[in-house]
Amino acid sequence: MREFDIHQNKTVALKYLVPGEIDTYLTLFGDRVACVVGFGSGRCMTLKSGFPVLWVDTPVSGGDAVYEVWISDKPVNRYRDELIAGAGNEDIFFGCISVQFDSAIDLSETTQFIYSGIFDFLQRSIYPNLLRVWNYFPDINAIEAGIERYCSFSVGRHEAFVRYNRRVDDSPSACAVGSHGGPLVIYFLASRFPGVQIENPRQTSAYNYPKQYGPRSPTFSRATLAFQGGSQTLFISGTASILGHATVHPSSASLQTRETLANIRAVIDQAIREGFKFAGFESGMALKVYVRHTEHLSVVQDIIREEWGVIQELVVLQTDICRTDLLLEIEAVCWG
Ligand code: 3EB
Numbered sequence: 001m002r003e004f005d006i007h008q009n010k011t012v013a014l015k016y017l018v019p020g021e022i023d024t025y026l027t028l029f030g031d032r033v034a035c036v037v038g039f040g041s042g043r044c045m046t047l048k049s050g051f052p053v054l055w056v057d058t059p060v061s062g063g064d065a066v067y068e069v070w071i072s073d074k075p076v077n078r079y080r081d082e083l084i085a086g087a088g089n090e091d092i093f094f095g096c097i098s099v100q101f102d103s104a105i106d107l108s109e110t111t112q113f114i115y116s117g118i119f120d121f122l123q124r125s126i127y128p129n130l131l132r133v134w135n136y137f138p139d140i141n142a143i144e145a146g147i148e149r150y151c152s153f154s155v156g157r158h159e160a161f162v163r164y165n166r167r168v169d170d171s172p173s174a175c176a177v178g179s180h181g182g183p184l185v186i187y188f189l190a191s192r193f194p195g196v197q198i199e200n201p202r203q204t205s206a207y208n209y210p211k212q213y214g215p216r217s218p219t220f221s222r223a224t225l226a227f228q229g230g231s232q233t234l235f236i237s238g239t240a241s242i243l244g245h246a247t248v249h250p251s252s253a254s255l256q257t258r259e260t261l262a263n264i265r266a267v268i269d270q271a272i273r274e275g276f277k278f279a280g281f282e283s284g285m286a287l288k289v290y291v292r293h294t295e296h297l298s299v300v301q302d303i304i305r306e307e308w309g310v311i312q313e314l315v316v317l318q319t320d321i322c323r324t325d326l327l328l329e330i331e332a333v334c335w336g
Contacts, residue, residue, distance in 0.1 A: 008029075008071070008073065009073050009231065010072075010073060010231040010233065010335060011072060011073060011091055011092060011226075011227045011230055011231045011233065012034070012070055012071070012072055012092055012189065012227075012233060013070070013071050013072075013335070014068060014069060014070050014071070014286050014313060014333060015068075015069045015071070015313060016066050016067070016068055016069075016286070016313050016314070016315045017066070017067045017069055018063055018065070018066060018067075019045065019063075019064065019065050019067075022036075022047060022067045022069070023047060023048045023049055025069065026047065026049050026051050027049070029071055030049065030051065031075045031076070032071050032072050032073070032074065032075055032076060033051070033069055033070065033071050033076070033087070034070050034071065034072050034076045034086070034087040034088060034089075034092065034093070034094040035054070035068075035069070035070040035086070035087065035094035035096065035187060035189075036051060036052070036053045036054070036067055036068070036069050036070075037053070037054045037055075037056060037067070037068040037096075037134075037187060038053045038054070038055045038056070038065055038066075038067050038068075039056050039058055039060050039065060039066050039067075039068070039315070039317055040055075040057070040058070040059070040060055040064055040065030040066070041057065041058070041059045041060075041064070041180065042057060043055070043057070043182075045064075045065055052078075052085060052096075053067070054085075054096040054098060054185060054187055055098075055182070055185070056136045056179050056182075056185050057138075057179050057180045057181045057182040058136070058178075058179050058180050058317050058318065058319050059180070059294075059317065059318040060315065060316070060317055060318075061291070061297045061301070061315075061316035061317065061318065062316070066315050068288070068315070070094055070189075072089055072091070072092055073231075074089040074090065074091065075089060076088055076089045077089065079093075079095075081121075083097055083114070083117040083121075084096065084097055084117065084118070084121055085097075088127065088190075090126075090192065091191060091192055091193065092127070092189060092190070092191050092192070093125065093127045093189070093190045093191070094187065094188070094189055095118065095121065095187065095188050095190065096185075096186075096187045097114055097117075097118070097184075097185070097186045097187065098183045098184070098185050098186075099114060099183050099184045100182075100183040100184075101183065101184055106145075106152070107137070107144065107149055107152040107153055107156065107184075108152040108153065108155045108156035108159075109156060110156065110184060111152070111153050111155075111156030111157050111160070111184070112156035112157070112159045112160045112163075113156075114184070114186055115156065115157050115160030115161070115164075116160050116163065116164065118130070118133075118160075118186075118188060119160060119164040119166065122190055123164075125190070126192055127190035127191055127192055128190075128192075129190060129191045129192070129193060129194045129195060130172045130188060130189075130190050131172055131173070131188075131189045131190060131191050131195045131224050131226050131235060132172055132173050132174065132188065132189045132224060132235040133172050133173075133174040133186065133187075133188045133189075133220075134174070134175055134185075134186065134187050134188070135153065135157075135174065135175065135176040135177070135184075135185075135186050136176075136177055136178070136179040136184075136185040136186075136319075137149070137153065137178070137179060137183075137184040137185070138178065138179050138180060138181050138182065139178070139320075140153075140176070140177065140178035140320050140321075140322055141178070141320055141322075141324050147214075147215075148214075150176060150214070150322040150323075151213075151214035151215065153176060154176075154214050154216055154217070154218045154219075155214065155215060155216040157216075157218070157219055158216035158217060158218075158219050159216065161219045166219075168207040168217065168219045169197070169205070169207055169221075170197055170221075171197070171206075171207055171219040171220050171221050172188075172195070172197075172220065172221065172224055172235075173197075173220060173221055173222070173223050173224040173235040173236065173237040174218075174219075174220035174221075174237050174238070175220075175237055175238030175290075175329070175331050176218070176238070176322050177238065177290050177319045177320065177321060177322065177329065178319045178320030178321070178322075179319065180319075189235075191226060191227075193226065193227060193228075193229070195224040195225060195226040195235075196224070196225040196226075196228070196274060196275075197221035197222075197223070197224055197225075198221065198222055198223040198224065198225055198234070198267060198270050198271045198274060199221065199222050199270065200222040200223075200239075200263055200266050200267045200270060201266060201270060202243055202244075202262070202263055202266045203222065203242055203243065203244065203245070203263065204244050204245040205221070205222070206218040206219075206220050206221075206222070207219055207220070207221075209245050210245060213245065213323075220237050221237065222236070222237055222239070222267050222270075223235060223236045223237060223267045223270075223271060225271050225274065225275070225276055228275065231335065231336065232276055232277060232335065232336030233333065233334070233335055233336070234267075234268065234271050234276055234278070234332075234333070234334040234335075234336075235333055236264055236267050236268070236331060236332040236333070236334065237331060238290070238329045238330070238331045239260055239263045239264050239267065239329065239330055239331065239332070240256070240260055240263075240321065240323070240326045240328070240329045240330075241255070241256035241257075241259040241260050241263075241326065241327075241328075242259075242263070242326075243259070247323055247325045247326060250325040252327075253291075253293075253296040253299050253300060253327045253328065254299050254303060256326070256327050256328055257299070257300045257303040257304070257328060258303060258307070260328065260329070260330050261303070261304065261307050261308070261330070264330060264332055268334060271334075276334075276336060277336045278334055278336060279334075279335050279336055281308045281309060281311065282309060282310070282311075282312065283312070283335075284334050284335040284336070285308075285311055285312070285313070285332060285333070285334050285335070286311070286312070286313035286314070286332065286333045287304070287311050287313070287314045287315075287330060287331070287332050288314075288315050288317070288330070288331045288332075289301070289304070289314070289315070289316040289317070289328065289329075289330050290317050290318075290319045290321060290328060290329045290330070290331075291316060291317070291318055291319075291327070291328045292318070292319070292320060292321050292326070292327050292328065293318075293327065294318055296327060296328065297316060297318065300316070300328055301316060304330075
């Protein structure tokens, strides 16, 4: 059994656990576990303990399933309403949403409905600050009613931000990637404490993307620096081989990987300039890697190991990415 005590004193920390580890971990630390997201092909693998799992249908490199487990340094209370299932304590809250939709329902409307529900919840909670959002849905690159589904999603999300008077240039960090089937899955981290949004000097801010990428810009920041007064945490959005607003190296997985790592490095450096005291790649980082084609899984992982060494918490998923010319996307969490 691997050591489980890393990051146990953080406001939030995450571990990637395999099916053989998760039940033991929950027995030991379940009272402080705020969120469990399972990634794997097909339907949800339920846990012995009956612990609630948010499921994302997507193949995992090197295994059947992996669990992303978010733990806090203080015990959590469970929460549930018609839309959101979650858990939180006096500092943080994780919310999970899973909405089944059929082709009769407009993805943009569904997305706007969900984000409106999130903002309604935040406004009447003690956690008004949205720090990080994860979005997964099937057929992200499919064209529906003349518009790519990722763009429809972006429209609905943007409309909700405007309706709730949320400044788009203060958007949370995020990712939006494909799943292989199943519902629209969204989970988020909110906090009593505001975060600081960090942008990447090598990239146009996504909320300022030109109209060629969709009628409404994506509402996310490149990273969010959180818990400045305590256990500093940098949530880095899904990051890809984009310079300015353009995709670079459209046909090379290895060059896209190197460009993506350079972009993540640039975001970390920008965060350091804004006060982040990075603990370093070995002890202070978790990576979630999304690779479009299975034949690129090993080259991407080899380059990450070559450039950054062994990352303690690393998971690689096979998913579609929001632009058809992107072969991979990487998100990160860094601790101070
Ligand atoms: C990009 O940089 C790649 O719409 O929430 C990355 C992270 C991307 C988040 C989102 C999209 C999103 O534009 C795509």
